[in-house]
Amino acid sequence: MSVDLLVRKIKEKGNPSVAGLDPKIDYVPQYIRDKAYAEYGKSLKGACEAIWEFNKGLIDALYDVVPAVKPQSAFYEMYGLNGEEVLNRTIKYAKEKGLYIILDVKRNDIGSTAEAYSKAYLGSVDIDGVTEKPCDVDSVTVNPYLGTDGVKPFVDDCKALDKAIFALVKTSNPSSGELQDMIAGDKHIYEHVAELVNKWNEGTTGASGYGAVGAVVGATYPEQAAVLRQIMKRSYFLVPGYGAQGGGAKGVKPCFNDDGMGAIVNSSRGIMCAYKKGDWQEEQFAEAARAEAIRMREDITGIL
Amino acid sequence: MSVDLLVRKIKEKGNPSVAGLDPKIDYVPQYIRDKAYAEYGKSLKGACEAIWEFNKGLIDALYDVVPAVKPQSAFYEMYGLNGEEVLNRTIKYAKEKGLYIILDVKRNDIGSTAEAYSKAYLGSVDIDGVTEKPCDVDSVTVNPYLGTDGVKPFVDDCKALDKAIFALVKTSNPSSGELQDMIAGDKHIYEHVAELVNKWNEGTTGASGYGAVGAVVGATYPEQAAVLRQIMKRSYFLVPGYGAQGGGAKGVKPCFNDDGMGAIVNSSRGIMCAYKKGDWQEEQFAEAARAEAIRMREDITGIL
Numbered sequence: 001m002s003v004d005l006l007v008r009k010i011k012e013k014g015n016p017s018v019a020g021l022d023p024k025i026d027y028v029p030q031y032i033r034d035k036a037y038a039e040y041g042k043s044l045k046g047a048c049e050a051i052w053e054f055n056k057g058l059i060d061a062l063y064d065v066v067p068a069v070k071p072q073s074a075f076y077e078m079y080g081l082n083g084e085e086v087l088n089r090t091i092k093y094a095k096e097k098g099l100y101i102i103l104d105v106k107r108n109d110i111g112s113t114a115e116a117y118s119k120a121y122l123g124s125v126d127i128d129g130v131t132e133k134p135c136d137v138d139s140v141t142v143n144p145y146l147g148t149d150g151v152k153p154f155v156d157d158c159k160a161l162d163k164a165i166f167a168l169v170k171t172s173n174p175s176s177g178e179l180q181d182m183i184a185g186d187k188h189i190y191e192h193v194a195e196l197v198n199k200w201n202e203g204t205t206g207a208s209g210y211g212a213v214g215a216v217v218g219a220t221y222p223e224q225a226a227v228l229r230q231i232m233k234r235s236y237f238l239v240p241g242y243g244a245q246g247g248g249a250k251g252v253k254p255c256f257n258d259d260g261m262g263a264i265v266n267s268s269r270g271i272m273c274a275y276k277k278g279d280w281q282e283e284q285f286a287e288a289a290r291a292e293a294i295r296m297r298e299d300i301t302g303i304l
Numbered sequence: 305m306s307v308d309l310l311v312r313k314i315k316e317k318g319n320p321s322v323a324g325l326d327p328k329i330d331y332v333p334q335y336i337r338d339k340a341y342a343e344y345g346k347s348l349k350g351a352c353e354a355i356w357e358f359n360k361g362l363i364d365a366l367y368d369v370v371p372a373v374k375p376q377s378a379f380y381e382m383y384g385l386n387g388e389e390v391l392n393r394t395i396k397y398a399k400e401k402g403l404y405i406i407l408d409v410k411r412n413d414i415g416s417t418a419e420a421y422s423k424a425y426l427g428s429v430d431i432d433g434v435t436e437k438p439c440d441v442d443s444v445t446v447n448p449y450l451g452t453d454g455v456k457p458f459v460d461d462c463k464a465l466d467k468a469i470f471a472l473v474k475t476s477n478p479s480s481g482e483l484q485d486m487i488a489g490d491k492h493i494y495e496h497v498a499e500l501v502n503k504w505n506e507g508t509t510g511a512s513g514y515g516a517v518g519a520v521v522g523a524t525y526p527e528q529a530a531v532l533r534q535i536m537k538r539s540y541f542l543v544p545g546y547g548a549q550g551g552g553a554k555g556v557k558p559c560f561n562d563d564g565m566g567a568i569v570n571s572s573r574g575i576m577c578a579y580k581k582g583d584w585q586e587e588q589f590a591e592a593a594r595a596e597a598i599r600m601r602e603d604i605t606g607i608l
Contacts, residue, residue, distance in 0.1 A: 025432070042431055043436065044431070046431065047429075072417055074413060077420070078420045078429055079429065080436075080438025082438075088384070106411070107410070113376055114378075116328070116379050117381065120383075125383065127346055134387070143447050146479065149477050150479070173454060174415075176450055178500065179449060179496065179497065184488045185486075189486065192486065
């Protein structure tokens with residue numbers, strides 16, 4: 001009922017970072033695309049098989065370096081049923097390699113519907129007495145705009161099944177402040193959301209000292225991150241915006257506690273497209289990704 | 305680049321309501337479930353084939369009464385790939401029957417990822433020069449918590465492809481006020497979001513007088529709806545919360561303009577489970593749904 005499994009894997013790897021698997025088709029090396037198109041056609045199926053080869057190569061190169069992967073659902077949904085199938089294949093493969101799975105879906109809805117979303121990804125589905133787990137991941141991201149009853153079903157499944165969620169608090173994008181930075185009473189909206197996260201996190205603290213309800217806090221807003229780190233003492237932070245979005249190691253430091261724990265930093269494009277920088281050949285995409293993941297590990301652990 | 309198509313269909317049917325297709329397995333008549341289990345097993349596949357039979361029966365009974373259907377993605381995602389496949393089949397069938405499709409996905413993310421979501425449902429995907437449309441619907445719901453750059457990609461596709469979106473403004477659930485009712489400056493957050501909706505809606509107004517960016521406004525909060533109706537003059541309202549969630553025709557009235565346009569009211573459980581009330585037999589589920597959809601039409605048009 002906590003984020004302990006993730007904390008353990010972060011300690012094992014000595015690496016508080018997560019590799020985002022956001023496979024835009026133009027991230028995939030051309031030779032992989034061409035091979036897949038030759039076999040399956042230049043089609044949704046062809047694109048998805050190329051993505052699968054790419055993801056598999058990345059996971060093979062990264063699984064002993066990073067503790068976790070974060071597939072971004074949008075980049076699979078955009079390829080329809082084939083995309084969903086490759087997402088499931090990717091999750092299964094990454095799990096077999098011992099990776100912790102954070103599925104980035106940012107789901108949100110009213111209570112009874114949020115329950116269905118939670119069952120889809122964290123819990124299980126009852127079919128007249130038969131239990132099925134359609135897409136079983138370790139954690140998902142959720143959007144807090146609907147308030148407590150849209151998040152509670154996820155928390156219930158976290159408690160029952162030892163899962164975790166990360167609620168959007170302060171996102172990494174340029175316009176995140178439009179709503180999140182508004183001041184209501186004496187606090188920013190992101191601080192109010194942080195207090196809701198604390199409420200949702202009650203009674204879920206594990207041996208690590210952290211609970212099941214984490215927070216998404218962008219590397220691009222280090223000042224806000226420092227404030228949020230003080231408010232949500234028992235929440236792990238999932239930190240997007242490192243690298244390609246402009247946040248560096250300095251930007252992520254305030255997301256961590258003094259003991260170097262408390263946050264996991266995501267890099268998607270930086271790792272996936274590492275082969276496009278420097279002297280790498282396309283065929284070395286996995287080697288390049290591994291080198292970048294190691295560089296990122298050193299960069300982040302260096303400031304902790 | 306507007307919601308004109310929906311407005312036309314509402315006028316044709318004389319009915320400003322939409323049938324929600326949220327097929328929880330216990331909404332499906334037992335005889336349909338048993339038949340599907342006998343053929344496909346008590347499994348995800350079996351559940352999904354039962355849902356398909358149910359949806360098909362509902363669409364056949366409703367397509368000349370309602371202008372639109374609103375599948376709730378959560379109730380398909382919860383059945384994994386089989387569920388996604390039945391969602392696609394349902395959308396295709398409903399379109400063939402001339403229904404306007406509002407896919408309730410409440411998607412949200414940073415700009416580049418929101419673009420992928422928009423391509424998944426409104427736009428098209430480019431695969432090295434080949435264009436594919438994985439799941440082409442008329443409109444989707446979006447969550448505004450990330451601000452403008454998370455919504456703009458959807459608006460761009462609306463403009464290019466004559467689609468529409470509905471942004472969550474004031475949701476129907478009990479805890480919607482936790483964030484949405486907070487006061488920042490001199491206004492509630494839902495009013496600030498309404499002003500963002502106006503900004504996003506600029507330059508999309510169609511012949512109907514309404515633009516491509518609509519708003520989700522719950523029937524359960526009529527006072528707030530009246531305020532929002534004044535702010536978002538060019539936005540169509542998608543109104544959940546009628547019926548099962550407690551909002552009646554009186555609750556939805558403030559969502560409409562004086563000419564009886566400007567809103568479309570959703571009922572999911574009320575229509576889908578109509579056969580469970582009164583003297584209907586399970587086998588009459590479609591007839592019961594049709595009777596309830598007609599009753600709802602009369603109820604709502606009666607107060608306009």
